[in-house]
Amino acid sequence: MKHFIITGHSKGLGAGIVTQLMDENYHIHGISRTDNIDLQKLAKAKGCTIDFYSCDLGHTDEIEPVMQQIFAKIKPEETEGVYLINNAGLIKPIGPIETLDPAEMDLHMRVNLLAPMLIIREFIKATTGWQIQKRVLNISSGAATNPYYGWSNYCTGKAGLDMFTRSCATEQEKKQYPVELMAVAPGIIDTGMQTTIRGTTEEQFIHRQKFVDLKESGQLIAPNLAGKKIQELLLSNDFTNGAITDIRDQYN
Numbered sequence: 001m002k003h004f005i006i007t008g009h010s011k012g013l014g015a016g017i018v019t020q021l022m023d024e025n026y027h028i029h030g031i032s033r034t035d036n037i038d039l040q041k042l043a044k045a046k047g048c049t050i051d052f053y054s055c056d057l058g059h060t061d062e063i064e065p066v067m068q069q070i071f072a073k074i075k076p077e078e079t080e081g082v083y084l085i086n087n088a089g090l091i092k093p094i095g096p097i098e099t100l101d102p103a104e105m106d107l108h109m110r111v112n113l114l115a116p117m118l119i120i121r122e123f124i125k126a127t128t129g130w131q132i133q134k135r136v137l138n139i140s141s142g143a144a145t146n147p148y149y150g151w152s153n154y155c156t157g158k159a160g161l162d163m164f165t166r167s168c169a170t171e172q173e174k175k176q177y178p179v180e181l182m183a184v185a186p187g188i189i190d191t192g193m194q195t196t197i198r199g200t201t202e203e204q205f206i207h208r209q210k211f212v213d214l215k216e217s218g219q220l221i222a223p224n225l226a227g228k229k230i231q232e233l234l235l236s237n238d239f240t241n242g243a244i245t246d247i248r249d250q251y252n
């Protein structure tokens with residue numbers, strides 16, 4: 001059995017990844033605020049279990065108990081590998097920094113950066129000494145390395161997530177049974193996040209029209225296709241501890 005813990009499994013890219021992980025030998029643990037009933041039905045038909053853990057990752061004090069609940073269900077002696085995909089994220093607030101609401105900024109950094117850090121902490125703590133494959137894949141963005149006008153929070157959170165990946169990877173290199181960590185920028189995917197981006201004003205986000213054009217010309221990547229690439233990366237021999245990769249060019 002392989003266990004997959006994924007945040008933000010209910011919609012968008014997360015749902016695309018889960019769809020690609022539906023296998024009777026896989027057990028999926030999805031952490032989101034809402035469940036996805038269609039996904040549950042599809043999984044059941046394929047003999048795959050998805051356990052849903054209702055959690056608002058903005059409430060960071062909920063993370064430790066949720067991770068403990070998940071690890072109570074994983075028996076290392078019956079497990080071939082355990083995988084964590086930190087996928088949940090938000091794009092808001094969007095706009096020049098002086099226009100942003102501090103409470104929205106606080107929520108953004110908790111969901112996009114602090115929550116994955118705490119989840120990784122729990123993952124590493126719970127699996128210390130487990131002699132099985134242990135991998136963490138953080139969903140990053142091109143915005144981690146390229147500044148975008150109006151996306152200061154999003155760019156900063158993703159840059160932080162990349163650096164956290166690299167820092168933890170360095171620590172794991174010294175361990176007897178290390179967890180391997182990577183981050184991946186998945187490309188521009190046709191999800192609710194893109195709807196939010198198109199719903200902003202030019203004053204908030206000066207590149208808005210480019211994203212409208214990408215949608216209208218059919219250039220956004222389908223979540224299931226992105227999910228397939230991510231599933232392949234997660235389980236491949238190319239998975240490299242500490243690496244930050246961009247799979248944007250792999251869809252052609």
Ligand SMILES: NC(=O)c1ccc[n+]([C@@H]2O[C@H](COP(=O)([O-])OP(=O)(O)OC[C@H]3O[C@@H](n4cnc5c(N)ncnc54)[C@H](OP(=O)(O)O)[C@@H]3O)[C@@H](O)[C@H]2O)c1
Nearest residue numbers: 008010011012013032033034057088089188189191192193
């Ligand atoms: N779409 C793109 O073009 C693109 C490009 C690069 C990177 N990414 C990254 O890909 C990841 C997924 O984005 P997406 O485009 O799939 O976005 P999405 O369609 O908006 O889905 C976001 C997911 O995160 C969950 N989520 C949001 N806030 C949460 C919270 N407070 N607590 C728990 N779960 C929460 C949502 O579940 P609930 O609503 O059920 O809580 C949902 O499943 C993000 O990390 C994003 O930064 C996306």
